[in-house]
Amino acid sequence: xxxxxxxxxxxxxxxxxxxxxxxxxxxxxxxxxxxxxxxxxxxxxxxxxxxxxxxxxxxxxxxxxxxxxxxxxxxxxxxxxxxxxxxxxxxxxxxxxxxxxxxxxxxxxx
Numbered sequence: 430x431x432x433x434x435x436x437x438x439x440x441x442x443x444x445x446x447x448x449x450x451x452x453x454x455x456x457x458x459x460x461x462x463x464x465x466x467x468x469x470x471x472x473x474x475x476x477x478x479x480x481x482x483x484x485x486x487x488x489x490x491x492x493x494x495x496x497x498x499x500x501x502x503x504x505x506x507x508x509x510x511x512x513x514x515x516x517x518x519x520x521x522x523x524x525x526x527x528x529x530x531x532x533x534x535x536x537x538x539x
Contacts, residue, residue, distance in 0.1 A: 431512040433474030433528065434481035438508025443469040443529055459518040464529075471529040473521075474510050478503035480524030 444466035450456040475481035482503050486496050499506050512528055519527035 431515075433472075433476055433510045433512050433526065434478045434504070434507040435472060435474050435510050436481065436485045436507060438472075438510060440470040440472045440530070440532075442467070443471045446471045446473075446527070457519075459527075468532055469529050470532050471518075471527050472510055472515075473525050473527050474512070475524045476526065477524060478507055481507050483523060484525065 443461075443464070447458060447461070447466060451458050473484075475484070479500060482496070482499055483491075485506060486493075486499070490496050510528075515528040515530040517526050518529050521527075
């Protein structure tokens with residue numbers, strides 16, 4: 430099983446993630462031609478739990494005692510995400526990866 434680490438652990442609508450990344454943040458996006466954004470979902474993860482902590486703490490807190498303690502056992506502060514059936518489509522350059530998958534049939538809207 431392939432796993433990643435997330436600060437929230439929730440798969441979100443790919444359409445909502447795209448709106449946030451492109452419209453709100455002005456970030457680049459992948460070629461999503463042929464992908465129905467309404468039936469796909471995504472999640473930003475880090476493969477290294479220590480790098481995932483970067484998304485949990487503000488940069489100004491990296492020197493804090495709380496951050497140093499979190500580094501001792503980062504998995505205790507994160508969600509482990511099963512990436513089976515998902516594919517990587519974006520990297521953020523800081524250790525974060527956007528994985529997407531088709532929503533499971535019970536989650537699809539009709």
